[in-house]
Amino acid sequence: MKMLEIKHLSKSFGKTQALKDVSLEVKSGEVLGFIGPNGAGKSTTIRVLLGILKADSGVAKIFGKDVWKEAIEIHKRIAYVPGDVNLWGNLSGGEIIDLFMSLQGTKNKEKRDELIQKFELDPKKKARSYSKGNRQKIALIASLASEADLYIFDEPTSGLDPLMEAVFQEEVAKIKAQGKSILLSSHILSEVERLCDRVAIIRQGVVIEEGTMEELRHLTRFEYSVETNTSPVALREVEGVHDLTINENKATFQADSDKVNEILQTLLPYGVLKLESNPPTLEELFMRHYEGK
Structure with a gap:
């Protein structure tokens, strides 16, 4: 079953064509690595999938639903972590995690507490005092504690130290074992190689190669x-x-x-x-x- 499907997606900003002809898919229980340098079109593709941007042409579906027209229904079943997390400075880390979880409809407090401990986060501190790495942990804990069917990670370990990267990779392996689907965009190629079933390489707005690691080799x-x-x-x-x-x-x-x-x-x-x-x-x-x- 295709959890995510994109066909011939294009998107321009004025004279700049960010996406020219992007096609890829993520099947049920699969982790797809989405890689490419800055400006290749990774984040633009993800923003289209989230219903933040409207594509100029092409098809983009999640759970068989149109990502632009049925975004609200889709968001009930997905979890998203961007590479640069902005938070409410006056709220504590714990309050923000609980807010994110309530918006998603998640009530797994046991999983939340386990992740707070694993990521070594102090949930009582105000968000304004957090470093980039700690802001990233907030989004990761909220998403990993959710009960989503599809996880979209856009440079999720940005700002994390290697020990915390290892915790993230361990949690992704657990999600994968549960049969969940993941789209992972990362500049850490060893992370992609370790976690992903297939890899899609995007260059100048076009997916130029896609397949399993063995197929690409x-x-x-x-x-x-x-x-x-x-x-x-x-x-x-x-x-x-x-x-x-x-x-x-x-x-x-x-x-x-x-x-x-x-x-x-x-x-x-x-x-x-x-x-x-x-x-x-x-x-x-x-x-x-x-x-x-």
Whole structure:
């Protein structure tokens, strides 16, 4: 079942076209990582989904409902955390969390108290005294304590230290285990790689790549290191081998995924003692697209 669906979405601000042709979907029980640099169109896409902005053209639906025409109904079942949280300065952190939860219709105080403890938040302090990280914790606690069916996170760990990032990732894993759906926009690629089932990469208002990590890895090269009985000089002649370095009987190189069998056949006569391969990270895939390769 599709919890979120976007087809050929476009949005312009004057002469600036923020979204040109965005299409993506989030299925039930799935975590989709939505990545791209500043200005690529991530936040604009999310604002359209929240019914804050009206798209110029295209289709955007959550729970099968139109995000602009049926925003009120949709908001009853979603939780949203932006990357920059603004709060009411005269209210305490606890009062704001309770306000957010009441607006969403959530009454799980036990979960709220557990999250306040995990995120090490003092709920009695006035919001005006909070740092950026503590303001972020308020929004995260309120959303994670909710009983939403779809969670939309736009740079949710902005301002958090690594320990609190780990707490967030642990809570997202719990939500995922409950079969909930999540759209996660994050600049922390290791976070996306750890949490997400699929990744969509947006560039200049267009989703240029989408798939599981394994599907995306087929598009780029693995890194190999090999140790043989004698120097594997024949690797220099193999098509699909890149950045080859040979030091006596050891070699390191990158290889196209469809050339692995040929490479192994070339190495066998040299007597392979050790062979290691490392798949590309999400960061390498991301940089590949933004270097224009």
